[in-house]
């Protein structure tokens with residue numbers, strides 16, 4: 518079953534939106550395999566956002582994600598990467614469709630509530646930055662229809 522990484526960013530935590538965001542993923546039928554709060558270090562942030570290191574907003578990105586605790590989770594389900602990206606909506610909250618997480622809760626590019634892996638390869642790169650093997654639950658397969 519496909520997995521993806523989601524981060525609820527500082528704005529989502531500060532605005533007490535974690536429960537609402539997680540509810541949307543669970544309502545869709547995704548399962549939580551791992552979940553924790555943490556304060557991202559500069560080293561973790563620079564690795565996570567390495568693909569953006571030449572962008573003018575790289576330092577802002579790193580400063581922002583390290584500014585306050587976040588929540589990290591691994592979600593599992595059919596086509597989890599694309600399903601989660603669709604639930605999150607466009608990166609820029611001002612352009613995200615109503616009904617999506619960013620469309621409903623954000624009007625910003627940086628303070629856009631969530632980060633979600635944009636491909637299975639990105640998940641494989643990003644996930645170990647936040648989780649060790651022992652923190653991930655291998656849920657029984659075959660009971661997805663219980664959602």
Ligand code: CMP
Pocket residue numbers: 569574578608626627628629631632633
């Ligand atoms: P995220 O999914 O965390 O991955 C990279 C982040 O870069 C993205 O969400 C946005 O928050 C941020 N980002 C993308 N474009 C810009 C931009 N033009 N200015 C500032 N931040 C940006």
